[in-house]
Amino acid sequence: MVKPKVLELANKIASGITGGLMKVTPKDPEYRIIEPVVTDEMAEVALCLEFHKPKSVEKVAALCGKPVEEVEKVLFQLAVDGVIKLEPENGVNKYFLELFVPGVMEYMVVNKENVAKYPVIAECFEEYTRKVGGMLAGNVPPGLGIMRVIPIESSIEGDTRKASYEEIADLLNKHDTFSVTDCACRVVRRTMGEGCGHTIEEMCIQLGPAADFYIRTGRGKRITREEAFAIIKQAEKEGMIHQIPNSNGPGKTLAICNCCGCSCLSLRNANLFRNPDFVRSNYVAQVDRDKCVACGECVENCQVNALTLGQNLCTSKKNVIHQEKETPYDTEWGPDKWNNDYRHRKVVAESGTSPCKSQCPAHIAVQGYVKMAAQGRYREALELIKKENPFPAICGRICPRNCEAACTRSGVDEPIAVDDIKKFIADQDLNSHQRFVPEKKAQRPEKIAVIGAGPAGLSCAYFLAVDGYQVTVFEKQKVLGGMLALGIPSFRLGKEIVNSEIEVLKELGVEFKTGIEIGKDVTFHGLRRLGYKAFYVAIGAQAGKKLGLEHEEAEGVITGVNFLRKVNLGEDLKMEGKVIVIGGGNVAIDVARTAERIGASQIDMYCLENREEMPALEEEIDEALLEGITINNSWGPKRVLQENGRVVGVEFKKCLSVFDESGKFSPKFHENETKIVKANNVLISVGQGIDMGGLLKDSKMELNPNKTVKADPLTFQTGEIDVFAGGDVVTGPKFAIDAIALGKQGAISIHRYVHGDNLTISREREYHPLDKENLNLDGYDRLPRQRALHVDGNKSKQSFKDLRSTFTEEQVKKETERCLGCGAVVVDDYQCVGCGVCTTKCKFDAISLVRKYDSSGVELKEMKSNIIKYAIKRKGRIAVKKVKKSFKSVFSKEKGRTE
Template sequence: MVKEKVLDLANKISRTKRGSRNEIKQGDPEYQILEPIVTEPMAEVALCLALRKPLSAQEVAQQCGKSEEETAKLLWQVAMVGAAFVNEIDGVDKYWIDVWVPGHMEMIVNNKELIQKFPQLGAAFDAFGKKKGPLAAGNIPVGSGPMRVIPIQTAIDGETRSASYEEVSKYLNDNSLFSLSDCACRTSREAMGEGCGHLKEDMCIQMGHAAEYYIRTGRGRKITREDAFEVIRKAEENGLMHSMPNFDGSGETHAICNCCGCGCFALRLAGMWQNPDMVRSNYVVKIDAEQCVACGECVEVCPTNALKLGQKLCEISPAKTAKRDLPHDTHWGPDKWNPDYRTNKQVVLDGGTSPCKAECPAHIGIQGYIKLAAQGKYREALELIKRENPFPAVCGRICPKKCESDCTRGDIDHPVAIDEIKKFIAQQDLDAKTRFIPEIKHSHDNKIAIIGSGPAGLSCAYFLAIEGYQVTVFEKQTALGGMLTLGIPSYRLEKEVINAEIEVLRALGVTFRCGVEVGKDISLSELRGQEYQAFYLAIGAQAGRRLGLIGEDAVGVSTGVDFLRKVNLGETDNLDGKVVVIGGGNVAIDVARTATRVGASTVDLFTLESLDQMPAHVEEVEEALSEEISINNSWGPKRIITHDGKVTGVAFAKCLSVLDEEGKFAPRFDEQTTTLVEADHVLISVGQAMDWGNLLTDSRLELNPNLTVQADPDTFQTHEADIFVGGDVLTGPQFAIDAIAHGKEGAISIHRYVQHGQSLVLGRIKRDYRSFDKDKLNLDGFDNTPRQALDHVDGKESKQTFRDLRGTFTQEQVQQETERCLGCGVAVADEFMCIGCGACTTKCQFDAISLVRAYDADGADLRTVKKVIIKHALKRKVKIAVNAPIKRIKALMTD
C-alpha cells in the first residue's frame, strides 16, 4: 500500500508535483528511500517544511494543525531518519529540507541503524544516481553540478592562477565546527554487496550546520580542525581525492568528501556516463614526457581512468589519433557510456607500453626505480620496488629477469642490467639501519592465517600487515622461507638475505609459527574455531617428481628437491662418489652445483634438451660449466641400473626431439644410440609436485589432475569462500616473482572478503600491462654504451663454498648502467576524462605530472543554478543540430 503523504514528501523534496510529467511515483527511488523509514504522521509535518528555510516546531505546528509538543516529536523523528536538517538557531531547534543529492540521500544512508535494518536504502541511493545520470550527460556546465571535485592542494600550490575557493584549507579554516562520518556512497555500495575495497569508515568531513546536524543525530563524531586536516592527509596518502557539495554558493560548502572513482556516486557521472564536466575542478592534468618514467603509480590511482601507460619512443610509421566525440556537441546516448567502468579500467593504451613493466609478473615500476637510482635516491627506489615486491634483495639474486629478456635496449646492443641495479638498491634492506618498513595504513581486528612461508605466503602476509590485519604464518618446517630457504642453495641465495627481508614482516606485526603442520598438528576447522576469518594456502610445490623408471626406488636415488631440502636443513653434508643429475632446468643446475659442494667426485647432468633449448637460465648453465660439471645434452633416461638394491648407473638413449609438431611435450628417442653411465647417486630433477598431506581433510576444495587447486583466476578464491590460494599450488611450479605477485593479489582479495559488503571484483584493477611492438620502433641514433658487468666468479673457487661469491655493482657502475635505460614507456593523459583532482600528483616522484587551470568556474548557487543549466542545455542542443550533418559527412568520407 502506498503511503500517500510520504509520496507527497518525495515530490516536495524533488520540487515536482503529483500528476505532473516529472512526478515521483511509487516505483521511483525518491519514494523507495523514504517508504521504510517515514511514517505518514512524520511526512505530514515534513510537508510543512521549506527548502533551506529553517522553521521551528511552533511555526510548523501552526501549519499542520498539531500540538507543538507532537510536532516537535515528529520533526525530531524526521531529522533522525534523514528527511530533514535540524540546527539550534537562536536557542531554538529549527528544521528544513534540502535537495536529494548531496543532501537527504546521504543523510538517510548515514544512519547506521537504518542502513543495517533496511539495506534497500542503499539500493535506492544507487538507483537515484542511475536515474539522473543519463539526463545530466552533457547538459551541466563545468562548476554547476551538485558535487564538485576540489583539487588536492599540493597539486596547485604555487599555481599563479589558483583561487582560495579551490583550496581545501580555505574551507577548513573558514569553519569552526567539524564532524567526521562514514562515506554515504560506500555505505550504500556495502549494503548492496558491491563495495570496492575502499572502506566507508571516517571518510567524510562535515562543517558548520551540517556538522551540527551529524553530531546531534549520531551520524558523525565531533572532531577538531587539526583532526580534519589529518583526515585529508591520510586520504591523499592512501590515493583518495576530494569532492564537495557545490550548491552553497561561490566559496561555500558544508562538507568535504574523500572519494575513490570506483565507489563514489558523484564520480560515477564521469566513469559510467563519461560526463566529467559535471564534477570536474578547474584543472586538468599535464604530463612532462621527458620526466615521466612510466612507473604506473599515477595510472592506478586515477579515479576516472584518464591516465594510461603508452610509449615514449618514436614509431617508424606512427598511426594517426582519431578525434574523439565529446558530449558538448554530440548526442550522448548509451553508445557513449561505459556501464562496466568498475571492472574494465585500462592501464595501457592499445599500443602497449615498456616491456620491462609489462613482462615483470609483479609489474614493478622498473623505469621508475632505475631513474631514482640514477639520481642517487636509493631509499626512494627501494620504496618504489617494495610497493609491489616485498623481497627485492631475494629477487635480485634469483629472478629469471623476464624484464631484461624483453628490454628494448636489447634490440640495440644488450639489455639494461635491471636485476643488478635492483640488487644494489636492495642492499639497503639487508641493513636494519636502512631497511624500509612501510607505514601500517589501518587497524583491523580480523585474524588471517597464511599456510606456508614461501614467497607467495610471505608476500600475502606483508600486504595484509600493511593494511593492518592480524596475520599469522604457519610453516611446517623449522625454517621460514619455503623453497627460498629449502629449495635454493645458499651460494645463490644466502639465508641471511631471506631472513633480513622477513624481519620487515616481523616489524609489521606478522606472527610466525614454525614447526606447525596444518592438517596434522591443527586443522583448518580448528583455526576457524580460533576466529581466523580467511586462509591463504601457499604451501608451494614441495615434492619432487619422479619418472617411473625401473630402479627408481633403489638406495642412492632421490629427487633433487628432497636433496636440496636436506642440504639446506643441514641433514646432508656429504655425497661422495659419482653423481648423475637428470634434468635441465634451474633446479637441476642447483642440484648439480650443490652436489659438487657436498663431496661428489664427479657430477654429470643429463638433459633431454639441446644446449640452446635448456630451460635453465644461460648464466646458471655457464656457472655450472665453470665448476666442472659435465652437461650432457639430448639424452633421456630409460632405466636405473641397480645391484643389491643400490644404484650403480643409469641407461640413457639419444633424444631426437623434445616437443611434437604442436609444441607439446612428446620426446622421441633413437633407441639404437644409447649409453650407460656409472653412478653412486642419482638425483632426479625433472619438476616439482604438490604434497598436500592432510591439509585438505574435510575440505571442499577441488583439485586439478596435477593436484593444483581450482580457483578463480583473478581473485584466487577457491570453492570454499574463506580459502584463497597462490603460488605453485595455483599455477604449478613457477618463479618466486610470480608467487610474489600472487601474494599481493591474494591480500587484496582477502581484505575484500573479510570486510562486510565488499565485492572481490568491482573496482579492482586488472593489471593487464602489455608491451608495445618493438618491430615498429625507430631505434636509430642511440649510443652503444656497453653494459656494465660483474667480475666473473672463478668456478674452482666457488665450488668450494656455499657462500655467494657474486658481487654487487659499485655506485659508479649503477650510475653508468642506469644511463643506458631508454625510458621507453610514458604516461599519457586523456584531458577530457581528467577531473582535475590531483591524486596523480601525490604518487609521482619525478615532477612529471602537474595540474594546470583550464576552466574558470567558482561554484554554483541553488537559487540560480537552474537558469544556468537550462541556458547551457539549450546552447548544446543547437551545437548538436549544427554539428550532426558535418559529422555524418566526415564519417562517410572516412568510410
C-alpha cells in the same frame, strides 16, 4: 500497498530539483527510499515543511493541527532517519526540507541501523543518481554540477590564479564545528555487494550547521578542526579525490567528501557517462615527458582512469591520423557513448608501454627505480620496488629476468642489467644501520592466518601487515623461507639474505609459528575458533617427483628437491664418486652444483631437451659448465641399474624430440639407441609435487587434475570462502617472483573479503608492451653493458657462499645511463577532473595541474538556469556540427568523382 502521503512527500522533495515537472511514482527510487521509514502520519507532518526555510516545532504543529509533543517526536525521528533536516536557531530546533541529492539520500544512507534493516535505501541512492546522471549527461557546464572536485592543495600551490574556494584549508577554516561519518557512497556499494576495498570508515567530513545536524541526530562523530585536517591528509595518502556539494555558492559548502572512482556515485557520473563536466575542477593534469618514467603510480591512483601508461620513443612507421575525439560539447550523448564497464580499469594505452614493466609478473616500476638509482636515490628506489615486491635482495639473486629479456635496449646492443641494479639497490638497504620498513596504513583488529612461509605466503603477509592486519604465519618446517631457504642452495641465495628480508616482516608485527602443520597440529576450524577471519594457503610445491622407472627405489636414488632440503637443513650428507642428475631445469642445475660441493668427483647431467630447449636459465647453465659439470642433452632415462638394492647406474635412450607440433610436451625416443652410464648416486630433478598432508580434511577446498588447489584466477578464493591460495600450490612450480606477485593479489582479496567487499571490481590490470618492431632506434649510441666481476668456477665450486659480486656505484651510474626511458604516461585531458592526486604520487615532478577552466559554484536556483542555458546552446552546437559534417561528406564525394 502505496502510502499516498509518503508519495506526496516524495514528490514535494523531488520538486526541489524538477520544479514539479516530473512526477514521482511508487516505482521510483525517490518514493522507495523513504517508504520503509516513513508512515503516512509522519509524512503529513513533513509536508508542512518547506525547502531551506526552517520552522519551529510549534509552527509545524499549528500548520498540521497536531499536539506539539507528538509533532516534536515525529520531526526528530524524521531527522534521525534523514528524511528532513534539523538546524538549531538561537537554541531552538528548527526543521526544513532538503534536496534528495546532495541531501536526503546521503543522510539516510549514513543511518547504519536503517540501511542494515532496509538495504533498499542504499539501492535507491545508487539508482536515483544514475537516473539523474543519464538525464543530465552532456548538459552540465564544466564545474557546475551538484558536486565539484576540489584540487589537493599542494597541487595548485604555485598557481597565482587559484581562488580561495579552491582551497581545502579555506573551507575548513571558515567553520568551528566538524563531524565525520562513513563514506555514504561506499556504504551504498558495500550494501549492494559492490564494495571496492577503499576505506569506508570516517571519510566524509561535515562542516558548520551540517556537522551540528549530524552530531545531534547521532549519525556523525564530533571532531576538531585538527582532526578534520588529519582525515584530509589520510585521504590524500590513500589517493582519494576531494569533492564538495556545489549548490551553496563559491566557498560555501557544508561537506567535504573523500572519494574513489570505483564507488563514488558522483564520480560514477563522470566515468559511466563519460562526462567529467559533472564534477571537474578548473584544472587538468599535464605530463612532462622528459621527466616521466612510466612508474605507474599516478595511473594506479587516478580515480577517473584519465591516465594510462604509453610509450616515449620515436616510431619508424608513420603515425596513424586519429579522428577528433567526440565529447558531449557538440555531440548527442546517449547510451551508445557511455562506458558501462568503467570499473574495468585500462592501465595501458593502445600503443603499449615499457616492456620491462609489462613483462614482469609483479609489474614492478623498473624504469622508475632505474631512474632513481641513476640519481643516487637508492632508498626511494627501494621503496618503489617494495610497492610490488617486498624481497628485492632475494630476487636480485634468483630472478629469471623477464624484464631484461623484453628490454627495448636489446634493439641497440644489449639489455639493461636490471637485476644487477636491483641487487645493488637492495644491498644498500641490507648494509644500512636503519632498514626501510614501510609505514602501516592503519591498525586493524582482524587476525589473518598465512599457511606457509615461502615467497607467496611471505609476500601476502607483508602486504597484509602494511594494511594493518594482525598476521600470523604458520610454517611446517623449523625454518622460514619455504623453497627460498630449503630449495635453493646458499651459493645462489644466502640464508642471511632470506632472513634479513624476513626481519622486515617481523618489524611490521608479523608473528611466525614454525613446526606447525595445518591439518595435523591445528585445523582451519580450530583457527576460526581462535578468531582468525581469513586464511592464505601458500604451502608451495616442495615434494620431489620421480619418473616411475624400474629400480627407481634403489638406495642412492633421491629426488633433487628432497636432496636440496636435506643439505639446506644441515643434514650430514656426503656424495662420493660419480653422480648422475636427471633433469634440465634450474633446480637440476642447483642439484648438480650442490652435489659437487659435498664430495662428488664427477657430475653428469642428462636431460631430454637439446641445449636451446633447456628450461634452465642461460646464466645458470654457464655457471654449471664453469664448475666442470657435464651436460648431456637429448637423453632420457630408460631404467635404473642396481645391485643388491643399491644404484650402480642408469640406462638412457636417445630423445628425438620433446614437444609435438602444437608445443605440447610429448617426447619421442629412439628406443634402440641407448647407453649405460655408471653412477654411485642418482638425483632425479624433473619437477615438483605438492604435499597436501591433512590440509584439505573436512574442507570444501578442491584440487585440479594436476593436484594444485582450485582457486579463482582473479581473486584466488578457494572452495572455502574464507580461504585464499597462491604460489606454487595454485600455479604449479614457477619462479619466486611469480609467487610474490600472487601473494600481493591474495592480500588484496583478503582485505576485501574481511570487510564484506566485492572481490573483483576494479581488480583486473592488463599490461602489454610497446611494439619494438615499430621503433626508430638508429640515433642511439652503442654502450657496453656493465658486468659484475667474473667468478672463477674452480673457486666457487669449493664454497657454499655466494661469491657473485655486486655492481659498484660507478657501474650502476653507467648502466642506468643505458636505459632508453621508453615509457611515459599519457593524459586524457578531457577525462581528467583536475583533482591533483597524481601530483602527490609522482616522485619525479613529472606531472602537474594547469588551469584550463574558470568556473565557481553557484546557488541552486542559478545552477538550474545555467544548466538550461547551456543545454540550449549545446543543442545549437550539435545542429551546426551535423550541418558541417553533412557538407563535408558531400564535398568529399564530389572530390572523389572529379579525381
